[in-house]
Amino acid sequence: MARTPLICGNWKMNLGPHAARDLARAIVHGLPEVPFGVAMAVCPSTPCLQAVLDEIRVFDRLEGGAQDCHAALSGAHTGDTSVEALRELGCAYVIVGHSERRADHAESDATVKAKAATAQAAGLTPIVCVGETLAQREAGEAEAVVAAQVKGSLPDGVAGDGVEGHGVVVAYEPVWAIGTGKVASPADVDAMHRAIRATLAGMMADADKVRLLYGGSVKPENAAELLALDDVDGALVGGASLKADSFLAIAKAAKTTG
Numbered sequence: 001m002a003r004t005p006l007i008c009g010n011w012k013m014n015l016g017p018h019a020a021r022d023l024a025r026a027i028v029h030g031l032p033e034v035p036f037g038v039a040m041a042v043c044p045s046t047p048c049l050q051a052v053l054d055e056i057r058v059f060d061r062l063e064g065g066a067q068d069c070h071a072a073l074s075g076a077h078t079g080d081t082s083v084e085a086l087r088e089l090g091c092a093y094v095i096v097g098h099s100e101r102r103a104d105h106a107e108s109d110a111t112v113k114a115k116a117a118t119a120q121a122a123g124l125t126p127i128v129c130v131g132e133t134l135a136q137r138e139a140g141e142a143e144a145v146v147a148a149q150v151k152g153s154l155p156d157g158v159a160g161d162g163v164e165g166h167g168v169v170v171a172y173e174p175v176w177a178i179g180t181g182k183v184a185s186p187a188d189v190d191a192m193h194r195a196i197r198a199t200l201a202g203m204m205a206d207a208d209k210v211r212l213l214y215g216g217s218v219k220p221e222n223a224a225e226l227l228a229l230d231d232v233d234g235a236l237v238g239g240a241s242l243k244a245d246s247f248l249a250i251a252k253a254a255k256t257t258g
């Protein structure tokens with residue numbers, strides 16, 4: 001099953017609107033070097049979304065996304081962001097359940113599932129993050145922990161990204177590999193992505209259409225090896241997405257379909 005790889009930048013709580021717009025502009029400038037058949041997206045922090053989306057709006061090869069949303073459509077939720085507002089801004093994606101949000105804001109699988117379902121219903125594609133801690137991996141629990149997160153965090157009746165318009169993307173991000181420079185070995189990533197695919201197959205008919213991204217210290221030096229794996233359909237990139245050159249180099253390393 002040929003899945004279009006997605007290289008998605010997660011800018012986290014970095015950059016202000018001006019610097020974010022400049023980074024978006026630099027990425028757009030380099031887009032002609034990235035082969036067609038590689039989808040790209042950037043997820044700036046909420047205050048930077050407008051500036052970035054205005055910058056990239058006319059370039060359909062680069063889409064925008066948010067880093068979180070609320071599970072409710074609107075209402076008394078001070079400081080939160082609604083999917084309707086994100087859609088009106090022009091977001092295509094929203095990251096939900098990133099391990100930093102699970103840790104900083106005590107987000108449970110049920111919360112993540114509710115957010116993903118609301119995003120999907122609004123026409124956004126949720127990028128649902130899962131991943132084990134170092135202690136869980138060392139205890140031999142990694143695959144069981146991630147399987148439980150996948151089962152608990154994906155909306156019911158989910159379809160793959162692009163299926164009937166509104167799908168879901170799953171990002172496997174081992175917590176111990178995020179921002180640490182420690183990247184999971186290709187063998188471990190391969191095994192986990194196969195396991196996630198098998199879990200998805202137990203949940204839906206079209207599991208082979210769901211894009212599975214790897215995230216955690218992806219950089220130009222290790223991208224080609226990870227992105228070559230059969231069940232790795234792209235990357236969620238933090239630190240290395242804050243420089244246009246390294247983000248574009250990772251996109252150029254993606255295997256293309258067809």
Ligand code: PGA
Nearest residue numbers: 178179216217237238239
């Ligand atoms: P990193 O972050 O690439 O800086 O490790 C990845 C992520 O948290 O999405």
